Amino acid sequence: MKLLDIYAKLKKDIHYIEKELERSIDVDHPMLREASLHLLKAGGKRIRPVFVLLGAKFGTYDLERVKHVAVPLELIHMASLVHDDVIDDADTRRGQLTVRSKWDNRIAMYTGDYIFAKALSIVTRLPDPSIHQIMSKALVQMSIGEMEQIRFFFNSGQTIRDYLLRIKRKTALLLAISCQLGAIAVGAPAEVSRRLYSFGYNAGMAFQIRDDLLDICGTEKEIGKPPGSDIKQGNITIPVLFALQNPHLRPRLLSELSFIQAADGQTDVIAFIDIIRRSEGIARAEELASKYIDKAIAALEPLPDIQAKKDLISIARFIGNRSY
Amino acid sequence: MKLLDIYAKLKKDIHYIEKELERSIDVDHPMLREASLHLLKAGGKRIRPVFVLLGAKFGTYDLERVKHVAVPLELIHMASLVHDDVIDDADTRRGQLTVRSKWDNRIAMYTGDYIFAKALSIVTRLPDPSIHQIMSKALVQMSIGEMEQIRFFFNSGQTIRDYLLRIKRKTALLLAISCQLGAIAVGAPAEVSRRLYSFGYNAGMAFQIRDDLLDICGTEKEIGKPPGSDIKQGNITIPVLFALQNPHLRPRLLSELSFIQAADGQTDVIAFIDIIRRSEGIARAEELASKYIDKAIAALEPLPDIQAKKDLISIARFIGNRSY
Numbered sequence: 001m002k003l004l005d006i007y008a009k010l011k012k013d014i015h016y017i018e019k020e021l022e023r024s025i026d027v028d029h030p031m032l033r034e035a036s037l038h039l040l041k042a043g044g045k046r047i048r049p050v051f052v053l054l055g056a057k058f059g060t061y062d063l064e065r066v067k068h069v070a071v072p073l074e075l076i077h078m079a080s081l082v083h084d085d086v087i088d089d090a091d092t093r094r095g096q097l098t099v100r101s102k103w104d105n106r107i108a109m110y111t112g113d114y115i116f117a118k119a120l121s122i123v124t125r126l127p128d129p130s131i132h133q134i135m136s137k138a139l140v141q142m143s144i145g146e147m148e149q150i151r152f153f154f155n156s157g158q159t160i161r162d163y164l165l166r167i168k169r170k171t172a173l174l175l176a177i178s179c180q181l182g183a184i185a186v187g188a189p190a191e192v193s194r195r196l197y198s199f200g201y202n203a204g205m206a207f208q209i210r211d212d213l214l215d216i217c218g219t220e221k222e223i224g225k226p227p228g229s230d231i232k233q234g235n236i237t238i239p240v241l242f243a244l245q246n247p248h249l250r251p252r253l254l255s256e257l258s259f260i261q262a263a264d265g266q267t268d269v270i271a272f273i274d275i276i277r278r279s280e281g282i283a284r285a286e287e288l289a290s291k292y293i294d295k296a297i298a299a300l301e302p303l304p305d306i307q308a309k310k311d312l313i314s315i316a317r318f319i320g321n322r323s324y
Numbered sequence: 325m326k327l328l329d330i331y332a333k334l335k336k337d338i339h340y341i342e343k344e345l346e347r348s349i350d351v352d353h354p355m356l357r358e359a360s361l362h363l364l365k366a367g368g369k370r371i372r373p374v375f376v377l378l379g380a381k382f383g384t385y386d387l388e389r390v391k392h393v394a395v396p397l398e399l400i401h402m403a404s405l406v407h408d409d410v411i412d413d414a415d416t417r418r419g420q421l422t423v424r425s426k427w428d429n430r431i432a433m434y435t436g437d438y439i440f441a442k443a444l445s446i447v448t449r450l451p452d453p454s455i456h457q458i459m460s461k462a463l464v465q466m467s468i469g470e471m472e473q474i475r476f477f478f479n480s481g482q483t484i485r486d487y488l489l490r491i492k493r494k495t496a497l498l499l500a501i502s503c504q505l506g507a508i509a510v511g512a513p514a515e516v517s518r519r520l521y522s523f524g525y526n527a528g529m530a531f532q533i534r535d536d537l538l539d540i541c542g543t544e545k546e547i548g549k550p551p552g553s554d555i556k557q558g559n560i561t562i563p564v565l566f567a568l569q570n571p572h573l574r575p576r577l578l579s580e581l582s583f584i585q586a587a588d589g590q591t592d593v594i595a596f597i598d599i600i601r602r603s604e605g606i607a608r609a610e611e612l613a614s615k616y617i618d619k620a621i622a623a624l625e626p627l628p629d630i631q632a633k634k635d636l637i638s639i640a641r642f643i644g645n646r647s648y
Contacts, residue, residue: 029472083434105410106411109410109411113470117466117467124453129452136441136448140442144353144356144438148353150434151355
């Protein structure tokens with residue numbers, strides 16, 4: 001099953017959210033509107049709004065309420081991408097020029113600030129302070145996660161736990177609260193929103209591990225940029241951490257890492273990537289991703305067998321099988 | 325009367341807010357904590373928390389409620405300063421190294437993001453969605469204001485209205501909602517919080533005009549940096565706009581502006597500053613600031629004659645008389 005097939009059932013509502021996203025950044029400032037629209041049009045899987053919509057199916061579904069959560073969550077994701085691109089000096093994303101490369105770093109920083117602020121002002125239209133609390137707390141964790149990433153650049157002494165906490169903050173948390181807030185926005189019982197949170201968290205962890213695997217095992221065509229961009233930046237991901245645990249590979253990997261770091265990432269990383277590809281790091285990371293997918297699906301088990309539940313399970317399976 | 329004399333009566337409460345500010349950024353991340361503390365310790369007039377406290381005196385004053393507004397408003401101000409420093413390539417602020425110069429631009433960007441998020445997560449502890457709405461809307465306007473500033477760099481065709489709208493977003497709005505939210509947080513009547521908003525808005529406009537005058541008329545010792553840093557950045561302020569209206573000065577000023585712009589601000593601006601200093605732009609800007617101060621004081625007129633009212637008036641007069 002393809003992601004698009006799952007989305008097909010939600011097509012009308014996703015289309016509506018897409019229009020609302022456009023409306024949300026319709027600001028009376030040419031550069032800001034252009035930069036924000038550029039970002040929006042670059043697309044993406046819109047997985048956060050989809051999780052919100054599916055989460056809301058477990059309560060009294062009401063798109064007019066739910067949009068006040070779905071739109072901000074996608075906006076927060078977008079804003080964090082613009083700021084990431086500034087940090088990473090990224091010139092393209094999904095094959096499109098980034099805001100920082102099309103305009104400049106200042107515009108990118110303020111476009112991100114604007115979109116963050118806009119997201120929060122939309123969610124406050126729902127008069128439920130607990131929703132505001134959950135969202136702002138997640139933002140705090142996300143920003144700590146970004147700093148953690150910088151702190152651990154090229155740090156080969158980091159633990160698996162450091163990595164997992166980092167991807168929780170960077171990716172899993174926002175997906176977890178997407179499912180959760182969809183349910184809360186329509187008054188679903190606390191136990192339901194708790195289970196949806198757990199689904200989103202575990203699916204999110206698997207998603208990021210799969211993404212990190214893709215950067216090592218994918219072809220340039222599949223990932224839209226040459227493989228190894230993580231390690232060029234200094235971002236040590238889980239297949240690498242697993243490979244470093246192998247005493248036969250470790251010395252060679254550490255020496256390659258020092259070389260890449262000394263070159264500030266401006267070097268060929270084929271040799272490094274090749275060692276990881278041949279190592280057990282790949283299979284072990286795949287196995288970990290599968291465990292997270294199993295946990296995500298298990299979290300939904302006691303929930304009513306509605307179509308949304310089947311769709312969430314299909315998305316989880318899709319994440320678990322992302323090819324590279 | 326000095327600002328410190330006014331603050332003296334609030335000393336205990338300001339001290340408490342200061343401690344809460346420190347607690348608020350006590351994050352378990354060494355670099356983030358250090359950068360945030362560095363920023364906090366750099367000080368500042370804490371005028372936003374003071375406005376919150378004084379605004380709250382018009383209702384049933386409760387420091388435990390009020391701190392959930394006073395701390396976030398100062399944090400938002402701090403976060404916007406860190407992002408400003410990234411944009412301005414500023415190495416020092418108030419005689420201290422900036423976060424971006426002590427660490428780097430990425431740390432500064434994420435420190436700002438973290439402090440913004442933290443501010444919002446603190447204010448959501450008050451279960452009053454209207455407070456969340458007011459704050460997030462102000463954030464949207466502030467971020468548009470920052471972009472406006474960039475858009476109008478070296479733009480001599482801008483109007484007085486462009487300038488006023490920009491300083492409203494950049495400065496006056498946050499001061500306005502400081503007074504307003506102090507009152508709302510303790511349940512003061514709507515008419516009271518509306519008048520306090522008006523006070524803060526008008527005092528804020530005067531404050532920024534005075535600040536812009538200081539950058540032209542102050543000595544390096546008074547302003548902690550050489551005069552003319554606004555124009556070096558391309559920031560055309562109101563004394564300049566008034567001077568540009570004088571047909572005898574305009575050609576010379578435009579030619580100086582082109583020269584400064586061509587040099588990307590990396591040039592001596594003494595000649596430019598000198599023309600402005602001798603122009604009627606100074607007196608006209610002073611007069612405008614005085615009008616805003618009068619309006620600020622008039623807004624308070626119907627409010628009960630409590631000590632807080634006297635203190636706000638003293639602060640407004642202090643702003644109106646800021647020496648340079």
